[in-house]
């Protein structure tokens with residue numbers, strides 16, 4: 330199921346122009362990162378994928394449905410969206426119930442519901458917190474609860490708005506493994522992130538937003554090679570890229586494997 334965004338403009342009721350002609354296609358099963366400075370329109374675009382926001386002009390299509398002709402409840406079968414601020418999403422008093430909530434709304438019950446919730450809890454290392462109130466957890470743990478709740482909905486498309494923000498290195502590594510597992514399951518995953526090092530390591534395609542427009546949309550290496558465009562967008566290339574350039578390595582590097590190869594060191 331593809332995502333097609335065709336010349337989408339969006340203006341908030343306050344008069345703020347957030348998207349100014351965004352066009353992109355994401356193919357079923359792709360893994361794509363969206364980066365860009367604060368206020369560049371990333372979250373506004375993400376909220377168009379599940380119909381929470383509808384274009385002021387232009388069309389968003391998810392498979393054979395447009396977000397104009399289908400409700401948010403219908404689109405929830407196709408697109409799971411994890412909010413940038415998980416507290417906008419969390420409404421239950423027990424982690425288990427919160428993780429089940431979206432799936433229950435899709436009509437999932439009984440053994441299938443238990444199976445999905447337990448799978449999602451395990452994926453987010455939340456099993457031991459299943460019976461606590463999400464608001465007794467730290468904000469970083471609530472973010473994991475919000476991700477688990479969307480995983481349990483088993484949608485073909487997942488849109489995660491800053492999933493690694495505030496997470497420790499162990500969880501970030503675990504989350505990278507989860508991305509691989511989701512890819513094996515054939516899911517489309519769109520992640521919004523400010524962490525260019527994480528993006529460079531784990532995403533083959535990157536979209537850079539700036540001023541409500543797409544500045545770059547290309548293979549990760551090509552995007553991080555475009556240093557001037559990135560600088561205009563208040564972004565720095567990944568740390569490894571800068572280190573490789575400082576060491577005058579002849580090849581362009583943006584991820585660990587290439588860097589180690591240049592050093593002629595076997596991959597860790």
Ligand SMILES: Nc1ncnc2c1ncn2[C@@H]1O[C@H](COP(=O)(O)OP(=O)(O)OP(=O)(O)O)[C@@H](O)[C@H]1O
Nearest residue numbers: 341343345346347366367368369370371372373374
């Ligand atoms: N609810 C809202 N009402 C009015 N304007 C908004 C609202 N949400 C965002 N905006 C404005 O829309 C523009 C795009 O904001 P958006 O949140 O999509 O950016 P972003 O790229 O996700 O930023 P960040 O990196 O800070 O999360 C900004 O100018 C912002 O001030």
Ligand SMILES: [Mg+2]
Nearest residue numbers: 371372373413
């Ligand atoms: Mg945002």
